[in-house]
Amino acid sequence: MKLGYYFGGRASRLVPYLLLLPGMLLYFFVSLGPSLATVFYSFTDASGLLGAPMHFVGLSNYQEFLFMGQNIRDNADVLVRTLEFSFLVTVIQTGLGLAAAMLLNQRLAATTVFRTVFFLPVILGVTIVGLTWTLFLYPVGGPAEKLLNLLGGRSEFLGGPPFQAFLWVTWVQIWANMGVTMIIFLGGLQTIPSELVEAARMDGAGGWQTFRSVTFPLLTPSLNTNLTLAIIGSLQAWQLLLVMKGVTNGTQVLGLIIYAIAFGRTSANPTSVAMRQGYGAAASVVLFVLVLIIGMGAQVLMRQRERRVLG
Amino acid sequence: MRIQKVFLAAALIAAAPLCLFSQGVTLELLIHQNAPLVDYITSFNEKFHAQYPNITVNVSVVKADELATSTQTRLTANDVDIIDMFGFAQGIQPFMKNADKPNWQTLIEAGLLMDLTGQPFLKNYDASAVRDAGSFNGKVYEVNTGRYAFTGVFYNKDLFKKYGVKVPTTWGQLVAACQTFKKNNIAPMTAGGKDGWPVLVAGYGILLSAYPDQAALVKGLWTGSITWNDARSLDMWKKMQVLARDMIEPGASGIAFDAAPGRFASGAAAMLPAGSWDAPAIAAANPKLNFGYFPMPGSDNPADNKYLAGKYDVGWIVAAGTDKKDAAMKWLAFFSQPENYQAYVNATGIMPTQPTAKLNTVLGREVAPYLANFRLGYELLWVNPKGFGQWAQPNASFFKPFNQWDDARKLADQAQADLDAGLKANR
Numbered sequence: 076m077k078l079g080y081y082f083g084g085r086a087s088r089l090v091p092y093l094l095l096l097p098g099m100l101l102y103f104f105v106s107l108g109p110s111l112a113t114v115f116y117s118f119t120d121a122s123g124l125l126g127a128p129m130h131f132v133g134l135s136n137y138q139e140f141l142f143m144g145q146n147i148r149d150n151a152d153v154l155v156r157t158l159e160f161s162f163l164v165t166v167i168q169t170g171l172g173l174a175a176a177m178l179l180n181q182r183l184a185a186t187t188v189f190r191t192v193f194f195l196p197v198i199l200g201v202t203i204v205g206l207t208w209t210l211f212l213y214p215v216g217g218p219a220e221k222l223l224n225l226l227g228g229r230s231e232f233l234g235g236p237p238f239q240a241f242l243w244v245t246w247v248q249i250w251a252n253m254g255v256t257m258i259i260f261l262g263g264l265q266t267i268p269s270e271l272v273e274a275a276r277m278d279g280a281g282g283w284q285t286f287r288s289v290t291f292p293l294l295t296p297s298l299n300t301n302l303t304l305a306i307i308g309s310l311q312a313w314q315l316l317l318v319m320k321g322v323t324n325g326t327q328v329l330g331l332i333i334y335a336i337a338f339g340r341t342s343a344n345p346t347s348v349a350m351r352q353g354y355g356a357a358a359s360v361v362l363f364v365l366v367l368i369i370g371m372g373a374q375v376l377m378r379q380r381e382r383r384v385l386g
Numbered sequence: 387m388r389i390q391k392v393f394l395a396a397a398l399i400a401a402a403p404l405c406l407f408s409q410g411v412t413l414e415l416l417i418h419q420n421a422p423l424v425d426y427i428t429s430f431n432e433k434f435h436a437q438y439p440n441i442t443v444n445v446s447v448v449k450a451d452e453l454a455t456s457t458q459t460r461l462t463a464n465d466v467d468i469i470d471m472f473g474f475a476q477g478i479q480p481f482m483k484n485a486d487k488p489n490w491q492t493l494i495e496a497g498l499l500m501d502l503t504g505q506p507f508l509k510n511y512d513a514s515a516v517r518d519a520g521s522f523n524g525k526v527y528e529v530n531t532g533r534y535a536f537t538g539v540f541y542n543k544d545l546f547k548k549y550g551v552k553v554p555t556t557w558g559q560l561v562a563a564c565q566t567f568k569k570n571n572i573a574p575m576t577a578g579g580k581d582g583w584p585v586l587v588a589g590y591g592i593l594l595s596a597y598p599d600q601a602a603l604v605k606g607l608w609t610g611s612i613t614w615n616d617a618r619s620l621d622m623w624k625k626m627q628v629l630a631r632d633m634i635e636p637g638a639s640g641i642a643f644d645a646a647p648g649r650f651a652s653g654a655a656a657m658l659p660a661g662s663w664d665a666p667a668i669a670a671a672n673p674k675l676n677f678g679y680f681p682m683p684g685s686d687n688p689a690d691n692k693y694l695a696g697k698y699d700v701g702w703i704v705a706a707g708t709d710k711k712d713a714a715m716k717w718l719a720f721f722s723q724p725e726n727y728q729a730y731v732n733a734t735g736i737m738p739t740q741p742t743a744k745l746n747t748v749l750g751r752e753v754a755p756y757l758a759n760f761r762l763g764y765e766l767l768w769v770n771p772k773g774f775g776q777w778a779q780p781n782a783s784f785f786k787p788f789n790q791w792d793d794a795r796k797l798a799d800q801a802q803a804d805l806d807a808g809l810k811a812n813r
Contacts, residue, residue: 125462127496144773144807209580214640215649231787234579234639238790321451323582323783324776325790338455350458350489 110363116356123337123352136357150332154365157310157328160245161369164309168249169301172256173294177286179257180264190261194254204251205318209233212243237325244319244326248312256301263297264290292384299377306373310366329365333358411713413443416460417470418450421644422666423700426733434720441713450643451583454489461498464707467714473519473530473698475766481608484812485769491522493703499527500704505715507722515739519698529718530701531727532736535679535694535753536661536763537591540668543676545572545656553680555688557595557625564633567656573635576655578643582783585634588659589626589782590763591682595690596622597764604767607805614778614801623794623801625684626782629659631792639788651675663699665735665749679752694756695763699736773811775804 117136121129140146175193179186196204212219212232223230233240267290275285291298313330320326322335337355417427424447431443446466448456453470460466476488493499502508503526508516511529520528541553546563549570554560564574578584596618597603606612613619635655638646644667650658651671658664659682668677683691702721704714720726724742731738735749737757744750764780777784777800784791791797 122492122496123462124458124492124496124498125464126498127492139772144771144811145775145778145804146773149776209640212640214637217640220637229636231637231639234637235787236790321582323789338458350454350492351486 113356113359116353117360118357119353120351121353121356122350124350129353132353136354137361140354140357140361153327153329153332156241156326157330157365160241160248160312160328161306161309163245164248164252164312165302165305168253168256168305169298171249172253172301173260173298175253175257176260176264177290180261190257193257196251197254199251201251201314202318204247205315208243208247208250209319233319237323240320241326244316247319248309248315251315252305252308256305259297259301259304260294263294267293295381295384299381302373302377303370307366307370310369311362329358329362333362410440410442411710413441413468413710413713413717414460414466415443415445415468415470415717416453416456416466417445417447417700418453419447419644420450420663420734422663422670422734423470426730430721430726430730433726434717437720438713438716441716443717449581451581457493458489461493461705461707464705467705467708467710468717469703469705470700471528471703473533473701473766474522474528475519475697475762476769478769479605479608481605482769482771484772486772488769490527490703494522494527498706500706500708500711500714502526502529502704502718505718507715507719510722510724510727510740510742512739512741515698519739520701528701528703529722530698530739531721532699532731532734532739533696533760534661534663534699534736535696535756535760536587536663537594537682537693537695538659538662538679538753539575539591539682540650540658540660540664540677540679542650542653542656543678545653551656553678554683555680555691556683556686558686560633560683561628563656573655575629575633575635575657575659576641576646576649577634577638577659578641578646579634579638579783579788580640581643582788584643584646584660585630585638585783585788586779586781587661588634588682589629589780590695590765591659592622592625592629592684592782593764593780594693594695595682595684598690598693598761600695600761600764601767603764607768608771608809610809614780614805615795615798619780620795620798622684622780623798626780627785627792627794630782630785630788633657634659636787647671651677661696662735662737662749662753665747666733669748677748679749681756692756693759693761694753695761696737697763697766698739700734771805771808771812774808775800777801778804778808 118131118133119129120132120136121127140150179190179193199207211217214220214229214231214234217232219232220229230239233243271289271293272285275289280288311330313328313334316326316328316331317334322331327335333355336358337352338350415427415431417423424445427445431445435442446456453472457469457471461469471490474488474490477491478485478487487495490499502520505526508526508529515530515533516526519530520526545551545567546553549566549572551563551566552559554563567574575588577588593603594600597612603612607614614623641649646658646660647664647667648671649655651668653675658668662679665679668675681691681694685691702718704711704718708714721730722740724740727738727740728743730736731743731745732747735745735747737745737750737753737760745753768779770778777797779801783789784797785794786792
């Protein structure tokens with residue numbers, strides 16, 4: 076019996092689409108549908124409450140978010156901070172992940188144990204990671220403070236100046252996600268034929284030259300995957316900031332202020348404020364556009380590099 | 387015989403709902419994190435269950451600054467029956483142009499809160515509390531259970547006595563007291579800086595001394611007759627900087643709100659600027675501690691420092707969509723019984739809104755002289771104009787080491803510029 080029999084007839088041509096339908100429906104209801112609804116809500120004054128009246132307000136949410144009063148300054152600050160966060164996380168996480176993968180791709184003792192240890196934070200979840208580091212950085216008798224005291228210093232760590240706290244959260248974000256980067260690079264390293272490396276060495280290439288001219292170019296697909304994941308993930312990350320810093324001036328990123336706006340939590344009025352999910356939806360559309368532009372720009376650059384390096 | 391069978395079947399059908407009811411009802415209750423409140427509600431629910439064995443109460447606890455979010459999501463999901471909501475505040479005044487409605491009003495207008503008007507247990511409470519903290523358009527939606535002051539300072543009487551420090555009634559005396567404690571290697575003050583808002587609240591005492599009429603302050607800021615960078619406000623900012631930088635202990639930025647009372651009770655710090663809700667937690671952490679509570683003296687004129695401001699705190703709202711209304715009303719009625727309410731006041735240290743209840747605690751005696759002049763605090767009255775900047779609020783935690791500012795004049799100018807931007811945008 077030929078497989079083509081099932082897909083040859085007119086009716087049976089529908090079979091693949093029918094088989095795809097459940098997955099497409101799931102994607103529509105879980106991902107695409109809510110995304111389209113977010114765009115719709117961004118033109119309304121929706122509060123997110125069942126039964127609350129909702130009105131069409133045109134572009135006023137966008138006008139308020141981008142241009143009204145000091146919003147332009149505050150949101151520009153947040154935007155710059157989001158980009159800084161994304162840049163730092165992407166560069167350092169990719170660099171450290173690659174270094175760890177190179178190290179653990181050697182025939183050394185206990186590499187499996189170290190791979191597990193590096194990957195462990197990934198499965199802990201944001202809340203546990205955030206609380207663990209908050210305890211470690213506790214400025215009144217916490218482990219980090221005791222270590223610093225031994226060196227004659229002291230710090231407020233997460234409670235100090237906003238940029239200092241921001242750097243700590245950036246580091247924790249890297250620490251928590253570096254395991255995934257490392258695993259992807261490890262997978263890439265294991266696809267590189269050992270003959271190529273051996274040939275390079277026989278031709279007299281040293282360790283660094285072998286890495287630069289053989290290993291790194293062949294890791295391009297893994298590198299592209301990691302960069303894409305890190306860029307998109309860091310642009311959308313906000314949960315760790317919420318757990319470790321809350322909603323405070325000077326440490327907010329776009330994802331966090333979207334949450335704060337939509338669910339009535341801002342640093343200005345911590346306990347009781349209006350619920351503005353329509354306004355929050357407009358902010359999240361702005362974030363989507365930002366991620367789209369940066370993500371697509373990065374994709375284009377990475378594909379160009381891939382064609383250049385791998386042909 | 388046939389008739390008997392018909393009657394039997396009818397009786398079984400009629401009894402079915404009763405059987406279901408006798409299997410028990412579980413009320414879902416949402417409250418905010420406050421150790422004495424959580425402890426009391428836990429023990430009260432056991433007592434309630436003993437009284438009504440078929441009703442069980444399942445309690446969810448969230449942090450205070452997450453209560454509004456949880457209220458919104460759980461009411462929308464209709465998986466909660468009774469919720470602790472702070473007294474209605476931040477109502478829109480006529481001079482507040484284009485301001486957003488407060489969340490409680492949005493919830494009422496969405497039809498998510500049950501109308502409690504006419505419930506018998508409301509008669510147990512002060513009519514003014516029912517009206518001011520839980521009513522909207524003539525209907526009652528919240529049973530408010532009491533007030534807390536938040537512009538005062540807890541102090542360790544034994545440490546004050548040991549170092550010869552008197553309770554300060556002026557700013558100068560407070561500064562001198564802090565210097566004395568520092569010289570003796572005692573932290574003058576501690577605070578739950580990790581959660582941010584406790585340092586904001588600590589500064590409210592200085593704000594109150596600068597502007598004892600908080601309602602007039604709110605109106606003045608909206609209408610431009612008061613600014614955040616005029617001479618009086620600048621003095622306030624300078625004092626807030628001293629509070630954040632010199633009075634509150636280093637490292638307080640890592641201390642959580644609910645850990646600060648324990649640290650104060652341990653004797654690590656001589657004072658704790660905080661809301662009176664912390665009194666039971668202090669007493670529980672160290673029952674032998676001899677402590678008191680005085681208004682933050684934010685002015686060098688003692689007459690400006692004789693007030694306490696605060697808020698209507700815990701109140702009960704009921705989800706309009708609940709199918710357990712009868713059980714919820716039983717719970718509220720049982721809570722409101724004078725003997726149970728008195729136990730609640732004793733446990734939580736809240737200033738009662740039932741006229742028959744008395745706050746017979748250390749704190750009750752300490753705040754009694756100020757109750758005649760008790761007033762609603764700034765944050766209960768203030769509503770942000772849309773488009774305001776992030777620094778437009780009187781927040782002591784904007785100063786180093788908690789945030790980035792180390793120049794009171796610059797922060798004052800920035801706060802006013804941020805407020806002006808919002809006001810102009812809404813004209």
